[in-house]
Amino acid sequence: MNIKEFKFNKISFDFKRDKLKWISIGLWASLFIVVIVLFSVFWATKNVIWTQEDSFSNSTTGLAEDQISYGGIAKSYGGIAIYPMAMTMGMLVAILFSLYKFWKKGLDVIHLSIGIAICIPISLMGASFFGKLNAQSPGVNAGGVGFWGLFAFWEPGMAIHGGVYGGLLAGIILFYFVGRKTKTSMLVYADAIVPNILLGQAIGRWGNFFNHEVMGAPVAVTYHGGGWNLGSNGVDWTNVHDYYGWLPKWIGRNLMVRADSSQTINGITFNKGDLVQLSPIFLYESLSLLAAWLIITFIIPNITKWITKKPWKVETGKYNYKLSFSIKQWFMPWIKSTDEVQSGRDIWNLAYFRNIDEKAKEQYLISLELDRKKYLKPKEINKANKLNDYISTKAGVECFAYFFAWNFVRFFLELSRPDDHLFVMYDKPLSLSLILISSIIGLIGMIASQYWLPSLIRKNGYLYEKEYFSLN
Numbered sequence: 001m002n003i004k005e006f007k008f009n010k011i012s013f014d015f016k017r018d019k020l021k022w023i024s025i026g027l028w029a030s031l032f033i034v035v036i037v038l039f040s041v042f043w044a045t046k047n048v049i050w051t052q053e054d055s056f057s058n059s060t061t062g063l064a065e066d067q068i069s070y071g072g073i074a075k076s077y078g079g080i081a082i083y084p085m086a087m088t089m090g091m092l093v094a095i096l097f098s099l100y101k102f103w104k105k106g107l108d109v110i111h112l113s114i115g116i117a118i119c120i121p122i123s124l125m126g127a128s129f130f131g132k133l134n135a136q137s138p139g140v141n142a143g144g145v146g147f148w149g150l151f152a153f154w155e156p157g158m159a160i161h162g163g164v165y166g167g168l169l170a171g172i173i174l175f176y177f178v179g180r181k182t183k184t185s186m187l188v189y190a191d192a193i194v195p196n197i198l199l200g201q202a203i204g205r206w207g208n209f210f211n212h213e214v215m216g217a218p219v220a221v222t223y224h225g226g227g228w229n230l231g232s233n234g235v236d237w238t239n240v241h242d243y244y245g246w247l248p249k250w251i252g253r254n255l256m257v258r259a260d261s262s263q264t265i266n267g268i269t270f271n272k273g274d275l276v277q278l279s280p281i282f283l284y285e286s287l288s289l290l291a292a293w294l295i296i297t298f299i300i301p302n303i304t305k306w307i308t309k310k311p312w313k314v315e316t317g318k319y320n321y322k323l324s325f326s327i328k329q330w331f332m333p334w335i336k337s338t339d340e341v342q343s344g345r346d347i348w349n350l351a352y353f354r355n356i357d358e359k360a361k362e363q364y365l366i367s368l369e370l371d372r373k374k375y376l377k378p379k380e381i382n383k384a385n386k387l388n389d390y391i392s393t394k395a396g397v398e399c400f401a402y403f404f405a406w407n408f409v410r411f412f413l414e415l416s417r418p419d420d421h422l423f424v425m426y427d428k429p430l431s432l433s434l435i436l437i438s439s440i441i442g443l444i445g446m447i448a449s450q451y452w453l454p455s456l457i458r459k460n461g462y463l464y465e466k467e468y469f470s471l472n
Contacts, residue, residue, distance in 0.1 A: 020307065020391070028447050035408070035443060039436055042412060048217040049428065050265045052418035056257035056276065058212045060229050067212065068235055068275075073254045075211055086207030090200030091120065097199060097297075101192035104333075105463075106354075111178050115193065118174055119167040125151045126166020130159035134425040160201060161423045161435075164406075168194075184463045187449065190399035198293035198402060205286040215255060216279030216416035217266035219243050222256055223275040229258070235275075243277045255280055266416075281413045292405035300401055301393050305344070308391035311351035319347045353466045357387045361469045368471075378458040385458075385468045395464040396449030404442030411435045 060066045067074070075081060095116060102109050129150045135142035135157050141150060142157040149155075175189040208214040220243035222228075228236050237253065244252040255278050262271040270276050312321040319342055326343040329335050337346040349355075364384040368375040375381075414422065414432055424431040454464075461470030 025451075032443060032447075035439070039411060039439075042415060043432060046412075046415045047428070047432075048266045048416055050217060050418050051420045052215070053420050055259065055261055055263065055265065055418075056278075057260050058257050060234060060258065061231050063232075066232050066234070068256055068258065069212075069254055073210060073250055082210035083207035086210070087200075087204045090203035090207075093203060094196040094200040097196040098193045101196070105188060105192055107184065107189070107192060108182065111175075111182070111189070112193070114178075115171060115174055115189075119170045122170040123163040123167030124153035124158075127158040127160060127163030128153035128155070129166075130162030130423070131157040135420070138426050159423060160204075161438075164197060182463075183459075183461050185395050185457075187396035187399060187453075188463055188465075191395060191397070194399045195293060195296045195402045198289045198296070198406065201406070202286045202289040202293070205282045205289075208282045209251075209254065212254065214282035214285070214417075214421070215257075216281035216413065217418075218268040218270065218276050219266070219279050220277050221268060221270045221274050222277045224271070226273040228275045229273070240275060244280065247280070247283075251280065251283070252277070279416055281416055285409060285413055288409040289406065292402075292409065296398050296401045296405065300398055304391045304393045305348060309388075310344075311347050311388075311390070314388055315351065319351070321347055352387050352390050352392065355387060356467060356469045357385070360384050360387070364469075365471070379455040381458045381460055381468065382454045385466065387466075392465050394450045394454055396453060397446050400442045400445030400449055402442070404439055404446060407435050407439035407442060411439060 058068050060068060075083065095112075098112060099109060102112050132142035132145060132150045132152075132155075134140065136144070143149070143155070145152070145155075171190070171193070172186065175186045178184075179186045179189065205214060220241070222242065223240045228240055230236050235253075235256075240253075240256075242249065242252045244255065256275050257278060259270045259272055259274040259276050263269075268276070310321075312319040320340060321344060322341045323344075325337070325341045326345065329337075329343040329345060337343050361384070364375065364380075367380075375384075410423075411432065414428070414435055419426050419428055422428055422431040423435060458464065458468060460468055461472070462468050
């Protein structure tokens with residue numbers, strides 16, 4: 001038997017023909033195993049149990065106006081609170097990039113406007129609900145509010161998971177009906193919007209920094225005793241040791257808190273009155289989410305183009321590809337190709353993403369006449385639209401990549417967060433479990449979108465990763 005080609009239960013495997021496919025599947029399987037191992041090992045070895053409010057204060061005297069700070073770091077300037085400003089800026093940047101993705105995919109921006117008007121208020125109420133639920137202690141909501149008070153998003157206490165899942169639920173319902181009208185897959189809208197939430201989160205974390213929030217477990221005692229404390233005059237930094245010397249002082253010193261009790265957390269032993277430095281997980285999360293956005297936006301959609309055959313090589317003489325012009329257009333996307341010079345992006349649109357294979361369509365219509373039941377199945381529709389067998393990143397991969405990346409990052413940072421600042425307050429095992437499950441669902445969703453969903457949910461005349469021909 002030829003080891004490169006064999007049959008098992010009537011399923012044919014041709015390793016020479018499908019080599020790229022099997023390498024891809026092997027890489028996905030390896031990634032899945034690595035993720036599970038990392039989650040298991042870090043949960044077992046890096047989980048820190050502690051509460052912030054019972055252990056530390058970010059004030060020298062207990063008064064809000066005497067907050068430990070450096071370089072003018074404060075919650076507000078001239079009556080303008082930085083936290084809501086950062087959140088608003090994050091949302092605006094996310095909306096701007098969503099507009100760009102809508103333009104790039106040829107979608108109607110009016111539908112994005114409708115989505116913003118509906119999803120953002122629901123997202124804010126979801127974030128408020130989970131941010132205030134049990135925030136003070138088990139069974140006691142933030143400020144002692146009742147059920148309806150949990151939705152008061154203009155009051156302090158927000159949780160990003162509640163916001164994302166609230167907005168997601170509203171978006172699924174809205175774009176399901178919009179997609180039926182426009183013949184565009186809901187996954188296309190999700191790919192254009194959802195990953196950009198990472199930008200909003202990355203910017204929003206700096207609002208937490210100015211609020212002296214989202215700090216991880218202690219990393220060092222920067223001053224033993226109370227000699228650093230000048231009361232209402234602030235902090236004497238003369239002999240204070242900064243554990244994060246590589247960070248700007250205005251960041252490192254804003255991570256410091258006054259110990260309100262004597263205990264050991266994360267292997268760091270401190271006494272009441274000591275100056276203790278916490279981990280800057282707000283910074284880790286901000287930078288990690290920005291990196292994740294760059295990967296999802298610029299690498300994942302293009303990686304299949306890099307490894308598959310190129311249209312200008314398959315149809316030689318038809319296209320005038322220039323690498324220099326492609327690079328120029330990447331920085332200036334409004335520049336258009338001409339007959340004399342064309343970018344890789346425009347060639348891919350002409351050859352595949354916005355191209356209808358008329359010969360394949362004619363053959364499909366003939367097959368449809370012979371066996372309508374068979375050829376109206378999504379699997380056959382997908383086969384008929386595989387123009388020149390080009391490989392492309394399928395609709396839905398970018399959306400699910402967001403949920404994988406965001407929760408992957410959040411899981412490792414949640415291990416260091418105090419029990420009174422978790423996704424599920426005062427229940428770290430449940431909080432970690434939900435985040436882990438969300439990340440695994442995201443990873444499975446990426447794999448399913450690329451390999452399984454194209455054979456399960458494709459319709460003629462709809463827009464997915466490319467335009468599928470209609471029967472008209």
